[in-house]
Amino acid sequence: xxxxxxxxxxxxxxxxxxxxxxxxxxxxxxxxxxxxxxxxxxxxxxxxxxxxxxxxxxxxxxxxxxxxxxxxxxxxxxxxxxxxxxxxxxxxxxxxxxxxxxxxxxxxxxxxxxxxxxxxxxxxxxxxxxxxxxxxxxxxxxxxxxxxxxxxxxxxxxxxxxxxxxxxxxxxxxxxxxxxxxxxxxxxxxxxxxxxxxxxxxxxxxxxxxxxxxxxxxxxxxxxxxxxxxxxxxxxxxxxxxxxxxxxxxxxxxxxx
Amino acid sequence: xxxxxxxxxxxxxxxxxxxxxxxxxxxxxxxxxxxxxxxxxxxxxxxxxxxxxxxxxxxxxxxxxxxxxxxxxxxxxxxxxxxxxxxxxxxxxxxxxxxxxxxxxxxxxxxxxxxxxxxxxxxxxxxxxxxxxxxxxxxxxxxxxxxxxxxxxxxxxxxxxxxxxxxxxxxxxxxxxxxxxxxxxxxxxxxxxx
Numbered sequence: 001x002x003x004x005x006x007x008x009x010x011x012x013x014x015x016x017x018x019x020x021x022x023x024x025x026x027x028x029x030x031x032x033x034x035x036x037x038x039x040x041x042x043x044x045x046x047x048x049x050x051x052x053x054x055x056x057x058x059x060x061x062x063x064x065x066x067x068x069x070x071x072x073x074x075x076x077x078x079x080x081x082x083x084x085x086x087x088x089x090x091x092x093x094x095x096x097x098x099x100x101x102x103x104x105x106x107x108x109x110x111x112x113x114x115x116x117x118x119x120x121x122x123x124x125x126x127x128x129x130x131x132x133x134x135x136x137x138x139x140x141x142x143x144x145x146x147x148x149x150x151x152x153x154x155x156x157x158x159x160x161x162x163x164x165x166x167x168x169x170x171x172x173x174x175x176x177x178x179x180x181x182x183x184x185x186x187x188x189x190x191x192x193x194x195x196x197x198x199x200x201x202x203x204x205x206x207x208x209x210x211x212x213x214x215x216x217x218x219x220x221x222x223x224x225x226x227x228x229x230x231x232x233x234x235x236x237x238x239x240x241x242x243x244x245x246x247x248x249x250x251x252x253x254x255x256x257x
Numbered sequence: 258x259x260x261x262x263x264x265x266x267x268x269x270x271x272x273x274x275x276x277x278x279x280x281x282x283x284x285x286x287x288x289x290x291x292x293x294x295x296x297x298x299x300x301x302x303x304x305x306x307x308x309x310x311x312x313x314x315x316x317x318x319x320x321x322x323x324x325x326x327x328x329x330x331x332x333x334x335x336x337x338x339x340x341x342x343x344x345x346x347x348x349x350x351x352x353x354x355x356x357x358x359x360x361x362x363x364x365x366x367x368x369x370x371x372x373x374x375x376x377x378x379x380x381x382x383x384x385x386x387x388x389x390x391x392x393x394x395x396x397x398x399x400x401x402x403x404x405x406x407x408x409x410x411x412x413x414x415x416x417x418x419x420x421x422x423x424x425x426x427x428x429x430x431x432x433x434x435x436x437x438x439x440x441x442x443x444x445x446x447x448x449x450x451x
Contacts, residue, residue: 022433023426054436061436064386067323069405078276078318082311085278089285090307210278242279 021051025058077178081210084179087138126255128225131248132190137183152183161187178209185215189222198222213243220252229256266332273314274321284314288333292340300348309347313339320379330368338373385445389438397431404428 027033028041045052137156139149152167154160168184181200188197201222204215216239223232233256239249272280289310296306313336320326328335390398403413404424414424439445 018437019430019433022436023429026425026429026432057440058433058436061386061432061439063323064383065401065405065432065435067319068383068386068390069402071319071322072406074276074322075315075318078273079315081276081278081281082314085281085285086307086311089282089289090303208276210276210281244279244282 021054022058025055026062028055029059029062077209080177080179084210088135091138125227125229126224126252128221130255131221131224131252133248134186139179152180156183156187159190161190165191165193178204178207178211182211182214182218185218189218189225192225194222194226213239214245217243217245217249220249224252232256262329264328264330264332266330267328269332270317270321270326270328273318276318281314284332284336288336292337295337295341296344299344301344305344305347309340309344313343316376316380316383319383320376323379325379326376328372330372334369335372335376338369339376342373342377381444385439385442386435389435389442392438393431393435396427397434400424400427401431401435 024041028038033041045055137153139153148167148171152164152171155164155167164187165184168180168187171180172184181204185197185200185204188194188200198219201215201218204211205219216235220232220235220239223229223235233253236249236253236256239246243249269280269284271277273284292310293303293306296309297303301309316339317326317336390401393401400413400417403416404410407413407416410425410428411421413428414421417424419427
């Protein structure tokens with residue numbers, strides 16, 4: 001204790017000493033000490049077990065604080081991913097159980113497809129309408145404007161894009177999440193507000209949400225809609241192979257070639 | 258805590274920490290159905306299963322972000338056991354009536370149990386920390402929040418319209434106060450043994 005008192009002359013009572021210690025600990029952790037101060041401090045830690053224990057606890061608090069506060073944004077992004085991936089997962093699981101006659105539907109679908117091929121004899125160029133099967137929106141209320149969310153979801157899912165757009169715009173004013181931006185961008189694309197739609201997709205593309213790849217695909221479809229096949233292809237080629245809907249990417253690439 | 262060999266399934270942990278959607282999707286695909294059916298078979302429904310799974314995944318994210326999660330056992334067994342224990346705790350908390358539990362899955366694998374214990378201690382510590390953090394005054398909470406989100410203490414001081422010295426000192430003292438409360442809390446004493 002004597003050596004401590006020498007280096008910390010202002011210690012008057014226990015509380016003051018504790019406070020002095022916290023300041024010292026933090027200075028050490030933040031690397032704000034001079035070389036000499038550091039040596040003195042480290043020696044004190046070696047000599048004084050109580051001080052060393054207090055230092056370890058303080059350090060742990062700092063790392064808990066870091067964990068709690070510095071990753072706040074990342075944590076919300078993670079929660080958002082869980083929400084989206086989770087709801088997709090639980091949603092796709094159900095129909096498998098209740099699907100009555102998948103083979104029958106498959107047969108009908110292929111007949112329809114074949115008929116389509118014969119009747120319409122598609123030109124060699126792919127069409128936006130063949131590739132714009134976007135997923136449905138399923139928002140879970142997470143904010144204040146639950147009513148708006150429900151309406152937007154419904155408008156979007158029933159292809160009432162104009163209404164969906166104005167609802168998304170007011171929702172996005174309150175909360176800018178990747179999910180809302182994504183469905184907003186699709187709605188814009190569907191009603192030919194292509195450049196605005198591309199701007200939103202671009203924003204998602206440069207972000208790090210789970211909509212990143214979906215947004216790149218959206219950008220490709222925007223090019224497709226404008227019949228810019230070469231740029232569509234170039235964009236498609238930047239989508240990583242582990243993208244969940246890579247099947248669609250491959251199909252479209254094939255169609256362009 | 259110092260462990261021998263890191264399991265190859267550590268990729269799942271890294272994937273969660275980096276919010277990698279392909280990894281999260283594969284966790285849902287490969288491991289989640291088993292947990293859902295376990296909970297459904299043990300007095301729970303799908304929504305309750307979803308909540309348990311989400312809570313555990315966030316816990317793993319937090320532990321991984323704190324660099325305190327190094328998997329030494331298969332992810333499958335570890336994740337399952339964590340969810341299962343969380344669910345059993347929920348049942349204990351909410352129901353006094355007897356519940357039937359089919360305990361066909363018991364992990365006899367030591368590393369898995371150790372990993373699960375580590376994660377549960379982390380969770381307890383974090384809960385205690387959150388509780389104590391909320392006890393801090395508004396000023397303290399604000400200084401700490403800014404100190405750990407802004408780039409420098411100069412910025413913190415500017416934002417709070419105080420001097421650099423004051424902001425610096427306040428931050429240290431608030432962190433110290435928090436440390437002291439955590440140490441003094443009875444729950445902490447039991448965590449220390451682990």
